[in-house]
Amino acid sequence: MSIIRLYIKDLFKFSGWLLPLNLFGMVIASLLEGIGILMLIPMISVSGVITGKESNFFAPYLGFVDIFPEGSELFFLLCLFILIMIAQSLLQRGIAILNVKLLHEFSRDLRIKLFRETLRSDWSFFIRKRKSDLINSLTSELARVISGINLVLQLITSIVFTLIQVILAFWLSASITGFVLLCGAVMILFSKKFINRARKVGNKTSLFGQEYLAGMSDQFNGIKDIKSNTLENSQLSWFSSLTHKMVGEQIEYVKLQSNSELYYKITSSVFIAIIIYFSITAFQAQFEQLLAIILIFSRLWPRFTGIQSTIQNIASTIPAFESVHHLYKECLSSSELRDYQDDGIEPYKLKSSIVSNNICFKYKNSGSNDVLKSINAKIRANQMTAIVGSSGAGKSTFIDILMGLMKPDHGELLIDGGPLNDERLTAWRKSISYVPQDSFLFNASIRENLTMVHPNAKEPDLWQALKFSSAAEFVRKLPEGLDTHIGDRGVRLSGGERQRLVLARAILRNPSILVLDEATSALDSENERKIQEALEGLKGKMTIIVIAHRLSTIRNADQVIVLEEGRIVQAGGFHELASQKSGQFGRLLGNQLEAIQ
Numbered sequence: 180m181s182i183i184r185l186y187i188k189d190l191f192k193f194s195g196w197l198l199p200l201n202l203f204g205m206v207i208a209s210l211l212e213g214i215g216i217l218m219l220i221p222m223i224s225v226s227g228v229i230t231g232k233e234s235n236f237f238a239p240y241l242g243f244v245d246i247f248p249e250g251s252e253l254f255f256l257l258c259l260f261i262l263i264m265i266a267q268s269l270l271q272r273g274i275a276i277l278n279v280k281l282l283h284e285f286s287r288d289l290r291i292k293l294f295r296e297t298l299r300s301d302w303s304f305f306i307r308k309r310k311s312d313l314i315n316s317l318t319s320e321l322a323r324v325i326s327g328i329n330l331v332l333q334l335i336t337s338i339v340f341t342l343i344q345v346i347l348a349f350w351l352s353a354s355i356t357g358f359v360l361l362c363g364a365v366m367i368l369f370s371k372k373f374i375n376r377a378r379k380v381g382n383k384t385s386l387f388g389q390e391y392l393a394g395m396s397d398q399f400n401g402i403k404d405i406k407s408n409t410l411e412n413s414q415l416s417w418f419s420s421l422t423h424k425m426v427g428e429q430i431e432y433v434k435l436q437s438n439s440e441l442y443y444k445i446t447s448s449v450f451i452a453i454i455i456y457f458s459i460t461a462f463q464a465q466f467e468q469l470l471a472i473i474l475i476f477s478r479l480w481p482r483f484t485g486i487q488s489t490i491q492n493i494a495s496t497i498p499a500f501e502s503v504h505h506l507y508k509e510c511l512s513s514s515e516l517r518d519y520q521d522d523g524i525e526p527y528k529l530k531s532s533i534v535s536n537n538i539c540f541k542y543k544n545s546g547s548n549d550v551l552k553s554i555n556a557k558i559r560a561n562q563m564t565a566i567v568g569s570s571g572a573g574k575s576t577f578i579d580i581l582m583g584l585m586k587p588d589h590g591e592l593l594i595d596g597g598p599l600n601d602e603r604l605t606a607w608r609k610s611i612s613y614v615p616q617d618s619f620l621f622n623a624s625i626r627e628n629l630t631m632v633h634p635n636a637k638e639p640d641l642w643q644a645l646k647f648s649s650a651a652e653f654v655r656k657l658p659e660g661l662d663t664h665i666g667d668r669g670v671r672l673s674g675g676e677r678q679r680l681v682l683a684r685a686i687l688r689n690p691s692i693l694v695l696d697e698a699t700s701a702l703d704s705e706n707e708r709k710i711q712e713a714l715e716g717l718k719g720k721m722t723i724i725v726i727a728h729r730l731s732t733i734r735n736a737d738q739v740i741v742l743e744e745g746r747i748v749q750a751g752g753f754h755e756l757a758s759q760k761s762g763q764f765g766r767l768l769g770n771q772l773e774a775i776q
């Protein structure tokens with residue numbers, strides 16, 4: 180429960196004076212409710228059902244009836260009762276609305292905080308995490324946390340109401356109320372096991388939720404493979420077995436709830452029987468006292484059981500609180516932009532060079548050797564540098580370090596002579612446009628996909644960028660041109676068209692550094708040639724870093740860096756390296772020429 184205390188503290192901090200005001204309103208509302216109930220006594224007394232004024236038990240509470248005119252006490256008492264109940268209901272309504280408002284605003288704040296910290300986390304965090312787990316935490320688990328907070332608010336309300344009722348009940352009969360409280364304490368003692376089991380079921384809910392979402396996103400990401408390899412049945416059997424387990428978990432929860440209800444009902448009836456028995460035999464209670472016992476019991480007991488089952492429901496949300504809190508903490512410790520606001524920071528303009536000074540890097544989750552081993556390289560501003568090497572050589576890892584997505588374990592990255600530290604990171608990132616092989620497009624129009632990086636871009640700017648990436652022609656031919664919707668991840672376009680569109684988007688940002696990671700791999704040779712020419716035109720204005728397996732793509736590169744097993748084995752001009760037939764680059768080039776012939 181300590182995790183919930185943490186969130187409630189936050190809620191108090193967030194609400195300012197609103198929550199204390201609400202609590203005060205609750206005290207008044209429950210006082211009014213208690214008074215309304217207590218008014219039953221004079222009403223019954225005045226109606227003549229019992230001879231209250233003569234009764235020893237009720238006599239002290241009936242004096243005020245004398246202020247009403249003789250003969251119309253009942254009428255005035257009923258009017259007073261209605262007024263009190265109306266005031267109580269209005270107050271309760273106000274409290275409920277305020278509670279909901281508070282809950283939703285606090286939830287929104289929680290969502291924003293978690294999403295912001297997730298976005299601020301560094302690249303290694305995203306490498307470690309399963310995307311579906313992040314989505315699960317930010318959607319289902321967060322929703323469970325919010326419902327848990329709602330339950331806590333309900334619990335606070337119930338406790339306040341109950342306390343006031345207890346005070347009023349004590350005033351009416353201390354001995355009977357004491358006995359009821361004792362019964363309540365005994366019940367709470369035995370209900371601990373229900374709370375623990377609710378927490379365990381809650382754990383299962385979290386795990387199944389995570390598994391469900393992870394499975395679904397894998398299925399739909401790989402739907403083409405599933406369909407083309409007729410894997411539908413095996414996927415369906417996975418789904419059927421998981422949903423079977425989920426049904427079991429739901430039934431377990433309902434069983435737990437009904438068991439605890441059964442327990443409360445049986446103990447209630449046993450306690451009521453004991454109280455009535457002892458009231459009559461031991462305390463020799465009169466009819467009015469019995470009425471008071473029933474009145475107090477019928478008011479307090481449902482509150483006890485209500486509190487009990489709310490605590491049980493809260494316990495089942497604890498795993499969600501823990502998972503969201505754990506994610507939040509993890510994001511904070513992986514935050515790369517903690518103290519540096521994004522707003523107003525201008526992109527960095529590279530002037531002379533990027534230098535990799537003895538850089539070593541190893542992925543934390545892999546027990547293997549360094550992926551990058553003492554990388555020393557210089558990338559000159561406004562030139563085209565190509566990074567080549569066989570698969571797994573470390574090209575993408577090196578690029579990630581150049582972009583400041585990951586920090587080297589040893590060595591440093593110097594930008595125009597100065598180290599790339601946290602303070603320069605945002606400006607550095609803003610200066611880069613990165614185009615990966617599996618580039619991302621949103622399920623929106625072409626125009627929206629382009630303007631997301633440059634909201635103020637005018638129509639001619641969009642066409643210029645499209646022309647650069649040889650995409651203008653095919654966009655013009657689309658039925659709705661720039662306003663054509665391209666489907667999920669651009670599914671309505673071909674692979675090459677998607678790449679050209681992403682390239683246009685990258686250029687639209689007018690970056691200081693353009694990074695292309697296998698960005699033209701899906702293009703036909705005609706379009707590839709056009710893009711090469713366009714890139715050639717950018718030389719002198721922009722620093723271009725290209726990773727390419729197809730070596731014909733980098734023919735115009737000013738410098739080629741050849742990586743092999745995490746080391747630089749060659750570096751120099753394209754033609755210079757191509758002429759060294761025994762070198763690694765010469766071999767790679769030779770292999771490709773052979774494949775063409």
Ligand SMILES: Nc1ncnc2c1ncn2[C@@H]1O[C@H](COP(=O)(O)OP(=O)(O)OP(=O)(O)O)[C@@H](O)[C@H]1O
Pocket residue numbers: 306542544545550568569570571572573574575576577
């Ligand atoms: N997230 C990761 N966790 C652990 N190891 C990784 C991770 N990403 C890459 N690696 C390992 O690091 C090495 C270099 O990978 P990298 O992606 O940088 O190579 P690459 O030269 O870009 O390969 P390719 O041309 O196939 O894209 C590989 O051995 C790979 O298995």
